[in-house]
Structures are given as C-alpha cells and as structure tokens.
Amino acid sequence: MREVMLGNHAVARGAWEAGVRVAAAYPGTPSTEIIEALAQYPDVYAEWSVNEKVALEVAAGAAIAGARALAAMKHVGVNVASDALMTLAYTGINAGLVLVSADDPNLYSSQNEQDNRLYARFAQIPCLEPADSQEAKEMTKVAFALSEAFDTPVMLRLTTRIAHSQSLVELGEREEVPLKPYTKAPSKYVMLPAFGRERHKVVEERRAKLSAYAEITPLNRVEWGDRRVGVITSGISYQYVKEALPGVSVLKLGLTYPLPKNLIRQFIAAVDVCFVVEELEPFLEEQISSWGLPVRGKEFLPRIGEFDPRVVVKGIGPKVAEVNPALLNESLLHDNSPSLNITLPARPPVMCPGCPHRGVFYILRKLKLTVAGDIGCYTLGASPPLNAMDTCICMGASMGVALGMEKARGQEFSRGLVAVIGDSTFLHAGMTGLLDIVYNQGTTTVIILDNGTTAMTGHQDHPGTGYTASRALTTKIDLEQVVRGLGIRRVQVVDPYDLTRAQEVISAEVATPEPSVIIARRLCALLAKGTGKYRVVGMYCRSCQCCLDLGCPALTFNGEEAVIDEIQCTGCGLCAQICPAGAIEKVVGENA
Amino acid sequence: MHDQVISILLTGVGGQGTVLAGRILSRAAASLGWDVKVADLHGMAQRGGSVITHVRFGTKVYSPVITQGTADYLVAFEKLEACRCLPFLKGEGVLIVNDQEIPPLPVLTGASSYPEGLLEMLRARVKKVAIVDALKKAKEAGSAKAVNMVLLGVLARHLSIPRECWEEAISTSVKSEFREINLKAFTLGWESIT
Numbered sequence: 164m165r166e167v168m169l170g171n172h173a174v175a176r177g178a179w180e181a182g183v184r185v186a187a188a189y190p191g192t193p194s195t196e197i198i199e200a201l202a203q204y205p206d207v208y209a210e211w212s213v214n215e216k217v218a219l220e221v222a223a224g225a226a227i228a229g230a231r232a233l234a235a236m237k238h239v240g241v242n243v244a245s246d247a248l249m250t251l252a253y254t255g256i257n258a259g260l261v262l263v264s265a266d267d268p269n270l271y272s273s274q275n276e277q278d279n280r281l282y283a284r285f286a287q288i289p290c291l292e293p294a295d296s297q298e299a300k301e302m303t304k305v306a307f308a309l310s311e312a313f314d315t316p317v318m319l320r321l322t323t324r325i326a327h328s329q330s331l332v333e334l335g336e337r338e339e340v341p342l343k344p345y346t347k348a349p350s351k352y353v354m355l356p357a358f359g360r361e362r363h364k365v366v367e368e369r370r371a372k373l374s375a376y377a378e379i380t381p382l383n384r385v386e387w388g389d390r391r392v393g394v395i396t397s398g399i400s401y402q403y404v405k406e407a408l409p410g411v412s413v414l415k416l417g418l419t420y421p422l423p424k425n426l427i428r429q430f431i432a433a434v435d436v437c438f439v440v441e442e443l444e445p446f447l448e449e450q451i452s453s454w455g456l457p458v459r460g461k462e463f464l465p466r467i468g469e470f471d472p473r474v475v476v477k478g479i480g481p482k483v484a485e486v487n488p489a490l491l492n493e494s495l496l497h498d499n500s501p502s503l504n505i506t507l508p509a510r511p512p513v514m515c516p517g518c519p520h521r522g523v524f525y526i527l528r529k530l531k532l533t534v535a536g537d538i539g540c541y542t543l544g545a546s547p548p549l550n551a552m553d554t555c556i557c558m559g560a561s562m563g564v565a566l567g568m569e570k571a572r573g574q575e576f577s578r579g580l581v582a583v584i585g586d587s588t589f590l591h592a593g594m595t596g597l598l599d600i601v602y603n604q605g606t607t608t609v610i611i612l613d614n615g616t617t618a619m620t621g622h623q624d625h626p627g628t629g630y631t632a633s634r635a636l637t638t639k640i641d642l643e644q645v646v647r648g649l650g651i652r653r654v655q656v657v658d659p660y661d662l663t664r665a666q667e668v669i670s671a672e673v674a675t676p677e678p679s680v681i682i683a684r685r686l687c688a689l690l691a692k693g694t695g696k697y698r699v700v701g702m703y704c705r706s707c708q709c710c711l712d713l714g715c716p717a718l719t720f721n722g723e724e725a726v727i728d729e730i731q732c733t734g735c736g737l738c739a740q741i742c743p744a745g746a747i748e749k750v751v752g753e754n755a
Numbered sequence: 756m757h758d759q760v761i762s763i764l765l766t767g768v769g770g771q772g773t774v775l776a777g778r779i780l781s782r783a784a785a786s787l788g789w790d791v792k793v794a795d796l797h798g799m800a801q802r803g804g805s806v807i808t809h810v811r812f813g814t815k816v817y818s819p820v821i822t823q824g825t826a827d828y829l830v831a832f833e834k835l836e837a838c839r840c841l842p843f844l845k846g847e848g849v850l851i852v853n854d855q856e857i858p859p860l861p862v863l864t865g866a867s868s869y870p871e872g873l874l875e876m877l878r879a880r881v882k883k884v885a886i887v888d889a890l891k892k893a894k895e896a897g898s899a900k901a902v903n904m905v906l907l908g909v910l911a912r913h914l915s916i917p918r919e920c921w922e923e924a925i926s927t928s929v930k931s932e933f934r935e936i937n938l939k940a941f942t943l944g945w946e947s948i949t
C-alpha cells in the first residue's frame with residue numbers, strides 16, 4: 164500500500180518496521196513528529212525525555228541492553244547530546260542504535276543552521292541522508308542493520324525539506340527482532356582511559372570497514388546522463404539537481420560518511436567537469452578536494468540558507484551550459500512572475516490572544532529591565548511592540564548569561580536585570596544554570612514562565628505536566644520544590660493575568676540583592692478554555708492607544724477607538740487593566 | 756496524464772487550514788496514481804504568521820518545493836498573502852484569492868497600514884484571477900472554518916481530478932462530524948465557477 168507520508172512519519176514507520184523497541188526524544192522543529200508518531204505504534208516504548216542528552220542515553224542504554232533503539236532531535240539537540248555521542252562512538256552498541264538529526268537550513272524554526280554531518284565525521288559514525296519520504300523509511304531500516312553490522316551508532320540526517328515534506332511511501336510489515344542477549348563487557352562499555360584507548364583503535368578499524376562498505380552499498384549510486392558533466396550530491400539537493408539539470412550524470416550519495424573514495428574517483432575520472440551540490444557546509448566538497456580530485460561547488464553555490472532548483476541552475480548552470488546548454492531545465496532560467504511594486508506589511512508570528520507570557524513582557528518593558536532570555540513561544544517577547552528581551556542564545560542560557568552580566572558589571576547591574584525562561588526549557592537545561600547562580604552568589608531574579616506545556620513545538624508534555632508522551636499519568640514534578648531544592652530561598656508564584664501584583668513582585672525581587680525565582684503560572688491560552696470576553700465601551704475610549712502596546716492580535720484601533728475582536732479574545736483582561744480610561748470591560752451575560 | 760508537473764502554492768495565515776487543504780489535494784492527486792510531493796512548514800510559523808504549502812504532482816516529481824515564477828496555481832486564503840506569494844506564480848498562472856482581509860500585527864498596532872486596492876492591483880497584474888468570498892460561502896455551509904474547502908472547490912474546477920476523488924479525499928481527511936459541512940463548502944466552491 165502506498166501512502167502520502169510526512170518524512171518524519173516515514174522515519175517512525177521505518178523504525179517500527181525495523182523492530183524498534185525503545186525511542187526517546189526531546190521535541191524540536193523539525194524533528195518532533197517522529198516520537199509523536201512512534202508513540203502511536205504498538206510494541207514501541209516512546210518517551211519525551213527531559214533533554215536530548217538524556218534521550219540519547221536512554222536509547223543507548225536500551226541498545227546496550229539488547230533492544231533496537233532510536234533517539235530523535237533537532238540539529239541543536241545534538242549539541243546537547245554530543246557528550247554522550249562522542250563516547251558512544253567508542254563503545255559501540257549491542258542492538259541497533261539510530262540517532263536522527265533534523266537539521267534546519269534557512270532557520271525556519273531555529274537559532275542557527277549548523278550542518279550536523281560534521282558531527283558524524285567528528286564522532287566517526289556513519290551518516291545517511293535520505294532524499295524523500297520513501298528513502299527516509301528505507302534508510303531508517305538500513306541504519307539499524309548497519310548499526311548492528313558495524314557495532315556503531317548511526318546518524319540519519321534529515322533537513323526540514325525532508326522531515327516536513329510529504330511524498331509517497333510503500334508500507335511494509337514489522338520485522339520481529341528479538342532482544343539480543345545482554346552480557347556484561349566492561350572493556351567495551353566502561354570507558355576508563357585504558358579501555359578507551361583500545362576502543363579508539365576499534366573506531367579506526369571500523370572506519371576502514373565502513374569505507375569499504377561505502378564503495379559497494381546501493382545507497383550510493385550513479386545515474387548516468389551526459390558524461391561530460393558530473394554532479395555529486397545528497398539529500399534534498401539531489402531532487403533540486405534532478406529538476407534543474409535533468410541531463411547531467413549524478414552520483415547520488417545516500418551514505419555521506421564515510422565517503423566511497425574510489426567510487427568518487429572513478430566518477431570524477433569518467434566526466435569532464437564535476438560539481439558538488441550540497442546545502443550549508445562544503446562537507447563533501449572539502450573531503451573530495453583533500454584527495455586532490457577536481458571538484459567545484461561552493462564557489463558557485465551559497466553556504467547560507469537552503470537551495471531550490473533555481474539556486475542550482477543559477478549557481479552552476481552557466482558552467483554546465485558552457486559544456487552543453489541542453490542539460491539545463493529551460494523553464495527555470497526565466498522568471499516572468501507578475502510583480503507588485505509595493506511594500507507589504509510583514510506578518511510575523513505573534514503571541515496568541517490571551518497568551519500568559521504577554522503580561523510578563525509588558526511589565527519587563529515598562530520597568531525597562533535588561534532581560535537575559537531563553538527559547539520558546541516567549542521569545543516572541545523580543546519582537547515589537549513588547550521589545551523586552553536582550554539575549555537569546557540557546558536553551559537554558561538565560562541564567563548563565565544573567566550571572567555573567569552581573570559578574571561583569573557588578574551587583575548594581577543586577578538590580579535592573581532578570582533572566583526569563585519557560586517551564587519546559589527550565590527542566591531541559593535551566594536547573595544547572597540556576598544552581599550556578601546560587602552556588603556562585605549571584606543575586607539575579609529568575610522568572611519561570613510556567614504555561615504547563617512545551618508550547619512552541621506543539622504542546623508536548625514534560626515532567627511538570629504530569630503526563631508522559633503516551634498521555635499516561637506520571638509524577639508531576641513541583642517547580643517550587645525543585646527551585647527550593649536548588650538553594651533558592653525567595654520563591655513566589657504569580658498569576659501573569661494579574662498585572663498589578665506581578666509587577667509589584669517583580670519590582671521587589673529585582674531590587675533585593677539575593678537570588679530569587681518568580682514562577683508566573685497560567686496555562687497556555689491554546690490549551691485553556693478562555694475566561695470570557697472583553698469589549699471596548701466606545702464613548703469612554705480616549706484614543707490613547709495604550710492597549711496596543713500589548714500586541715494582542717484581538718485588539719486594534721479603527722482610527723477613533725480601540726476595538727476588540729470578540730471571536731479571538733480569550734478574556735485575559737490585560738487590556739482592561741492597562742486602559743487608563745477604564746473603557747474596556749468584561750462582557751457579561753449571554754454572549755460572554 | 757501530467758507528464759508536465761502541476762505546481763500549486765497554497766498560502767494564508769496560520770490557523771486558516773492551508774495544511775489540511777494541501778493534504779486533501781495531495782491525496783486526491785495520489786488516488787489517480789500520480790507522483791505527489793508536498794512541502795509544509797511547521798513550528799513557529801503557525802503562531803499567526805504567514806504560511807505556505809507547496810503541492811506538486813505529475814508522472815514524476817523531484818523537488819517538493821516550488822521554484823519562484825513556476826507555480827501553475829496560487830491559492831491565497833488572504834489578500835495580503837496573495838500579494839506576498841505572487842512571485843511564485845508563473846506569468847500565465849491562475850490566481851485564486853479569497854476576498855478576506857486579516858490584518859497582521861504591525862497593522863493592528865498601528866506600526867503599518869493594510870494597503871488599499873490590493874484586488875485591483877492583482878487583477879491588473881495577473882491575467883487569470885478568480886476572486887472568491889470564501890468566508891461567506893463557508894458560513895453558508897455551516898462553519899467559518901471551512902474556508903479551505905471552499906477554495907479547494909474552486910481550485911478543483913481548474914484541475915483534471917474527478918469530483919469523486921476530491922470527495923473521497925475530503926472524507927478520509929476530516930473528522931466524521933465535520934464531513935458534511937466540509938463537503939458542502941467544497942460544493943459551494945465548485946459551483947461558484949461556471
């Protein structure tokens with residue numbers, strides 16, 4: 164049966180067909196749907212782990228114990244998991260272990276666009292790059308087989324256009340893979356220096372064997388076209404090449420680490436000119452060039468952002484046309500699209516009406532505080548009209564950054580400084596930062612935005628929600644206790660819908676030269692039912708437009724008075740609290 | 756048969772149902788045995804921001820992403836987004852636009868204004884334009900949320916996919932309690948083109 168399937172769902176399906184038993188992940192676009200889908204399959208244990216490092220460790224433990232296991236994460240998640248990864252590459256596995264890295268060229272939903280193929284090379288583990296959903300499924304299965312055949316974790320590297328594109332997939336059946344026996348093997352799994360030295364030799368031997376395998380695997384294949392022009396490519400770039408340069412000879416690499424040196428050498432020898440087409444880093448190109456082989460790529464193609472067929476045609480098209488103009492897809496050369504010569508107002512993503520984060524950022528801006536921020540829906544607090552965030556680096560960075568600022572500029576600076584972090588982010592990578600503030604006698608105030616979910620990636624559960632990935636009830640951790648346990652004595656909980664009190668507490672805590680935590684607690688507006696509706700009483704509105712500073716999408720100004728879209732309004736009441744004329748009131752009665 | 760690949764770009768505002776429309780379109784096309792690819796974006800873009808879904812089908816499709824200036828159809832769920840995505844449409848392409856205005860945040864906060872006369876401008880630049888009051892028709896069908904189905908109905912009249920395939924794709928893609936409303940909205944769109 165063939166089905167139109169999301170790349171991520173195809174990975175999940177492939178893992179299931181390969182008999183995966185344990186899967187772990189922390190959410191992150193564009194990887195989230197893999198675990199969401201695996202949690203729906205019978206015979207698979209799937210969890211949201213606290214962070215990516217733990218996810219990889221859980222998967223590794225399962226693999227060492229004899230079960231096929233998978234860990235999935237976005238590209239920056241691998242940074243978090245890399246400590247485990249680098250040494251797992253030494254220990255190897257027992258049953259198959261696959262690490263899915265979903266990279267995000269063009270930063271559709273990320274803070275950088277790092278190319279994680281470099282991690283595969285760094286760790287000396289195989290890297291597979293599918294080019295559509297069918298390949299995503301097949302390569303996931305191959306990854307498990309390779310993992311076991313070569314006793315290594317295997318990286319399956321996706322990019323946004325693979326993970327979040329849909330294409331046809333032929334479904335298969337689940338292969339029942341029995342648990343492998345578990346035997347204690349300290350020299351393999353206890354990485355003391357003496358054992359590590361021995362295992363490093365194994366890594367080198369393995370790389371030689373994998374290189375030999377790379378020469379013969381059907382994952383790498385040549386599609387002959389005009390023998391004068393060759394293109395070496397992988398992943399989504401393959402699709403762009405086929406569309407942009409239909410007549411050229413293509414060496415499509417499915418296994419991009421380690422590379423098939425002889426196959427590549429022969430391919431280059433067989434063509435007159437050879438190009439490498441790859442998004443982001445010149446990962447293939449640099450290795451191939453280092454063997455003294457003549458390939459060109461990044462001199463014509465960008466190292467930044469994602470490609471599409473036109474980028475390929477524009478980049479290497481002119482060089483290809485010098486050999487044979489008929490090799491180019493004519494229709495991509497010209498663009499006769501209709502054009503409008505006007506500037507359009509942007510439509511950036513915005514906090515939802517009633518978002519519990521809004522009030523906090525409104526206060527932070529009003530108090531003119533320096534805000535060491537973090538990542539989540541609340542990062543939107545950095546955008547107009549709230550403009551209340553100074554830094555956002557990576558998950559959990561807010562507290563270390565705040566402490567560093569205080570150490571650089573003195574305690575006085577901390578009297579105008581806060582760190583702001585979401586609940587899921589706090590549990591992911593924030594606890595250590597807070598502990599560092601306590602331990603090293605920082606005096607910063609930390610605001611934890613507890614909206615009871617991991618909202619940004621689509622509302623996944625976390626240890627603070629009391630539910631697991633399969634929606635089973637579990638221990639709900641108590642943030643106040645955690646924070647107290649980390650040594651914070653000043654802990655307060657506020658309702659971010661109550662601006663007056665929230666502002667009082669924030670002002671007081673920031674002014675106090677002691678570390679403190681304020682938990683702003685209120686469920687994400689997309690999960691909450693709503694608390695009614697508000698409306699503007701036109702005759703009282705003074706046209707001051709103060710309420711617009713909230714940036715609520717339900718609120719606008721019609722030239723004379725503020726107007727509330729009652730369909731969108733969730734009744735948070737913030738606008739009513741800041742209106743100096745008392746012109747906004749709660750709707751009572753039937754249509755409330 | 757489509758040896759030539761058909762490229763359709765759906766655009767709108769997060770929450771308008773472009774993703775579901777893309778899914779139904781791809782299923783309808785796949786049911787005829789064509790190769791199909793769809794490219795969506797998930798994540799941050801969905802918080803009320805602009806959204807784009809690329810759908811391509813034919814005998815063999817490589818890129819899931821439509822190259823600017825090559826879309827055969829641009830289906831815009833909102834006027835401003837129609838303008839934003841116009842560079843995707845090819846010169847002879849068809850524009851289907853919902854006559855609906857959803858002001859973005861910079862307009863709501865007064866930092867910028869919603870441009871006037873967009874439909875006239877679009878008409879002047881694009882040869883084939885179908886303007887649809889999809890919101891009105893969706894409400895007529897029973898739900899303001901069925902705007903996507905109305906627009907699919909309009910699009911369907913331009914494509915060579917039989918009506919049964921659409922109905923089948925809709926029925927299998929939406930929850931059963933909304934099936935009737937969605938099918939009705941699709942029909943209203945379908946019938947609006949004569």
Ligand SMILES: Cc1ncc(C[n+]2csc(CCOP(=O)(O)OP(=O)(O)O)c2C)c(N)n1
Pocket residue numbers: 189190191192215237239240241243273274538539540541558584585586587588589614616617618619620
């Ligand atoms: C290492 C890493 N993993 C995952 C992500 C993706 N991501 C960023 S913030 C975030 C969690 C947001 O949840 P929370 O802190 O509760 O804030 P909310 O979105 O709910 O406001 C996720 C999953 C990332 N940027 N970096």
Ligand code: SF4
Pocket residue numbers: 513514515516517518519520540541614618619687688689802
């Ligand atoms: S999804 Fe929830 S947390 Fe995110 S912006 Fe909307 S209301 Fe706020």
Ligand code: SF4
Pocket residue numbers: 516517696697713715716717718727728731732733734735736737738739
């Ligand atoms: S009460 Fe005011 S601020 Fe809150 S959602 Fe409604 S319009 Fe927006």
